[in-house]
Amino acid sequence: MSRLRPALLIAAKDLRVEMRTKDILPAVGLFALLVVTVASFAFPTSGPGREGVAAGMLWMAFLFAGLLGMGRSFALESEEACIAGLVASPAPSESIFIGKLLSNLVFTLAAEAAILPAFLVLLQLNPGPGLPLLLVTSVAGTFGIVVVGTLLSAMAVNTRTREAILPILAIPISVPALIASVQATQAALEGKDIAAAAPWLFLLVGYGAMFLLVALATFPYVLEE
Amino acid sequence: MTSTDAPALGMRLEGVRKSFGVQVALAGVDLEIPQGSSVAIMGPNGAGKTTLLKTMAGLAAPTAGNVSLAGVDLRRAGAGLRALVGFVSHEAMLYPDLTVHENLEFFARLFGLPQPEKAIQIRVEQLKLGHVLDRAVRALSRGTRQRAAIARSLLHSPLVLLLDEPYTGLDEAAAESLTDLLNELRTPDRTLVMAVHEMSRAVAVAERLIVIGDGRVKIDSPIAGQQEELASTYMSLLRAAAEVRL
Amino acid sequence: MTQQRVAAPPESPAAKRIPLWKILALPTVALMGVLVYAALALAPEDADQGPAQRIFYIHVPSAWIAFLAFAVVFVASVALLATGKRKWDDRAVASAEVGVVFTTVVMLTGPLWARPVWGVYWEWDPKLTAVFILWLIYMSYLALRSYVPDPSRRARFSAVLGIAGFLDVPIVYLAVRWWRGLHPEAVVLGKGGPQLPASMLQILLFGVFTFTLLYLVLFTLRLHVGRLRSAQEEVQA
Numbered sequence: 001m002s003r004l005r006p007a008l009l010i011a012a013k014d015l016r017v018e019m020r021t022k023d024i025l026p027a028v029g030l031f032a033l034l035v036v037t038v039a040s041f042a043f044p045t046s047g048p049g050r051e052g053v054a055a056g057m058l059w060m061a062f063l064f065a066g067l068l069g070m071g072r073s074f075a076l077e078s079e080e081a082c083i084a085g086l087v088a089s090p091a092p093s094e095s096i097f098i099g100k101l102l103s104n105l106v107f108t109l110a111a112e113a114a115i116l117p118a119f120l121v122l123l124q125l126n127p128g129p130g131l132p133l134l135l136v137t138s139v140a141g142t143f144g145i146v147v148v149g150t151l152l153s154a155m156a157v158n159t160r161t162r163e164a165i166l167p168i169l170a171i172p173i174s175v176p177a178l179i180a181s182v183q184a185t186q187a188a189l190e191g192k193d194i195a196a197a198a199p200w201l202f203l204l205v206g207y208g209a210m211f212l213l214v215a216l217a218t219f220p221y222v223l224e225e
Numbered sequence: 226m227t228s229t230d231a232p233a234l235g236m237r238l239e240g241v242r243k244s245f246g247v248q249v250a251l252a253g254v255d256l257e258i259p260q261g262s263s264v265a266i267m268g269p270n271g272a273g274k275t276t277l278l279k280t281m282a283g284l285a286a287p288t289a290g291n292v293s294l295a296g297v298d299l300r301r302a303g304a305g306l307r308a309l310v311g312f313v314s315h316e317a318m319l320y321p322d323l324t325v326h327e328n329l330e331f332f333a334r335l336f337g338l339p340q341p342e343k344a345i346q347i348r349v350e351q352l353k354l355g356h357v358l359d360r361a362v363r364a365l366s367r368g369t370r371q372r373a374a375i376a377r378s379l380l381h382s383p384l385v386l387l388l389d390e391p392y393t394g395l396d397e398a399a400a401e402s403l404t405d406l407l408n409e410l411r412t413p414d415r416t417l418v419m420a421v422h423e424m425s426r427a428v429a430v431a432e433r434l435i436v437i438g439d440g441r442v443k444i445d446s447p448i449a450g451q452q453e454e455l456a457s458t459y460m461s462l463l464r465a466a467a468e469v470r471l
Numbered sequence: 472m473t474q475q476r477v478a479a480p481p482e483s484p485a486a487k488r489i490p491l492w493k494i495l496a497l498p499t500v501a502l503m504g505v506l507v508y509a510a511l512a513l514a515p516e517d518a519d520q521g522p523a524q525r526i527f528y529i530h531v532p533s534a535w536i537a538f539l540a541f542a543v544v545f546v547a548s549v550a551l552l553a554t555g556k557r558k559w560d561d562r563a564v565a566s567a568e569v570g571v572v573f574t575t576v577v578m579l580t581g582p583l584w585a586r587p588v589w590g591v592y593w594e595w596d597p598k599l600t601a602v603f604i605l606w607l608i609y610m611s612y613l614a615l616r617s618y619v620p621d622p623s624r625r626a627r628f629s630a631v632l633g634i635a636g637f638l639d640v641p642i643v644y645l646a647v648r649w650w651r652g653l654h655p656e657a658v659v660l661g662k663g664g665p666q667l668p669a670s671m672l673q674i675l676l677f678g679v680f681t682f683t684l685l686y687l688v689l690f691t692l693r694l695h696v697g698r699l700r701s702a703q704e705e706v707q708a
């Protein structure tokens with residue numbers, strides 16, 4: 001059995017459930033918007049250096065909202081022990097992880113795509129030539145955060161406090177991705193091009209790749225009873 | 226005692242142990258379950274029945290010993306062998322917000338069945354689910370949900386069907402219905418292993434009784450003609466276990 | 472919740488030997504005393520930083536041992552996943568708890584050193600930030616453990632987090648380094664070998680040795696406490 005096919009089936013199933021229940025996407029999108037709003041009141045968003053502040057706000061929103069969505073996604077699997085149904089199937093554990101990773105990526109990126117324009121408008125920012133860098137960073141940074149979040153949410157859902165513990169587990173480990181994403185986003189908002197932030201992008205790609213390998217290697221132990 | 230052909234496609238557990246440090250869920254279980262047999266597993270709460278079924282389903286890996294199906298170690302063959310086992314838990318393992326049909330379609334594809342629609346149709350008819358195909362699983366009664374769960378577990382025509390306390394939460398009518406269904410499912414190709422709480426359920430479906438206590442096999446006996454003795458032995462075992470806990 | 476059944480713990484040969492912490496405890500306390508004396512009285516005063524620099528002899532060894540402790544957590548975590556044996560989980564959690572102690576010492580001595588020398592209690596420089604994140608990862612590791620009741624699952628989940636966390640810390644260091652940089656340049660592991668005057672280097676290495684002994688004492692003591700606790704749970708079950 002190919003590795004990819006079960007992963008795609010699982011991701012498609014997640015999307016179908018989401019279209020039916022609309023549990024995750026509206027909550028994630030709204031929460032991200034709220035974080036940006038609160039941050040706007042809390043931090044100075046005008047004056048010199050505001051691109052840095054804005055970049056930080058954006059990634060706080062992406063991170064918290066993303067974690068919310070990932071927690072919900074695995075919570076849906078643990079209802080009715082569905083995850084056991086997946087484990088008892090011929091699908092290898094790597095495929096289960098990739099499937100959940102894909103659907104988490106779709107949800108998070110979709111929410112970000114909705115938030116980004118609102119964010120630029122609310123904060124009166126125009127990246128101009130920095131737009132490609134902004135988009136690439138959003139994808140690369142999100143990838144890193146979602147890889148780690150998917151692995152940890154599979155564990156979090158099996159604890160006494162369920163998904164509530166996910167931010168505690170994920171945030172310290174996400175720090176490098178956060179730093180890199182904020183720095184690259186700041187550069188983007190300042191109008192710089194992709195080359196200017198290349199080291200940060202390399203770090204994000206490396207981070208994502210490394211944790212993808214760690215996740216694939218350790219996921220069977222997370223799924224085991 | 227081994228015969229040559231019937232056990233070959235059955236399940237065998239050798240020295241199966243599931244423990245972590247000083248906590249022991251299974252303390253060394255040896256079982257030979259020939260293909261086509263129907264076995265009931267009973268035991269006090271926490272004796273290890275669920276753990277035993279989960280190791281047979283490939284959901285839990287034993288810390289020692291091995292579980293093999295058709296002579297092949299489950300751990301080594303992994304994915305391929307899981308396709309020959311069906312598992313029914315007291316949780317439905319169906320996505321509550323999808324319809325019965327969507328669930329069955331998902332699992333049929335996940336199991337890589339060459340003709341998913343045909344397999345679904347067969348089980349829908351067998352389990353009489355035709356009228357709820359387009360209902361969300363969340364909206365079904367416990368009995369119907371369980372029939373849907375059993376349909377899911379049978380889609381890939383497993384050689385071994387494992388059921389963990391299937392009678393829990395069923396009213397008498399649904400329970401009788403389940404008993405009839407399980408008896409229908411007893412074919413020479415298929416092995417049925419069922420964990421139950423009540424002797425009457427075991428007697429109605431199984432030909433062999435295995436009692437687990439303290440992670441070990443305490444009783445392993447054919448049921449026919451020995452129901453009374455088995456019932457009283459079982460009761461004293463339960464009493465002894467309850468005393469230890471007090 | 473499944474009833475816990477326990478096997479009689481086998482008589483381990485370790486139970487008969489005198490435990491390491493008993494042997495090492497007093498000598499270690501003595502050596503720590505010597506270290507403090509050496510740091511305060513014997514070490515030459517730093518020309519630039521003045522007396523505040525003396526805390527370096529506590530701060531740096533603590534940091535190295537904090538990372539050593541986390542490395543032990545990593546090795547024990549990998550071993551736990553590979554073998555499934557409980558002893559590796561016992562070792563991982565013992566090293567994690569002891570590691571938190573050393574990391575906290577670094578976090579406390581850092582500001583004490585920083586204020587007189589840099590003028591601020593804290594700076595987001597690569598090394599301090601890496602230690603701070605290390606501290607947070609340790610705390611999340613212990614938090615995770617407290618929320619998973621089943622011992623086998625707790626061990627496996629902790630192991631995964633221990634592995635992920637350990638691999639993360641170097642990347643944190645790298646990221647912050649690219650972002651900032653204020654820490655005194657590495658004086659021992661920097662380019663061209665140690666750049667400390669010999670007298671300071673000697674006391675520093677003595678400090679590392681002493682702190683390593685302290686780690687061993689605390690680690691083996693914590694393992695012992697862990698065993699007592701398991702035995703207690705056994706009796707209560």
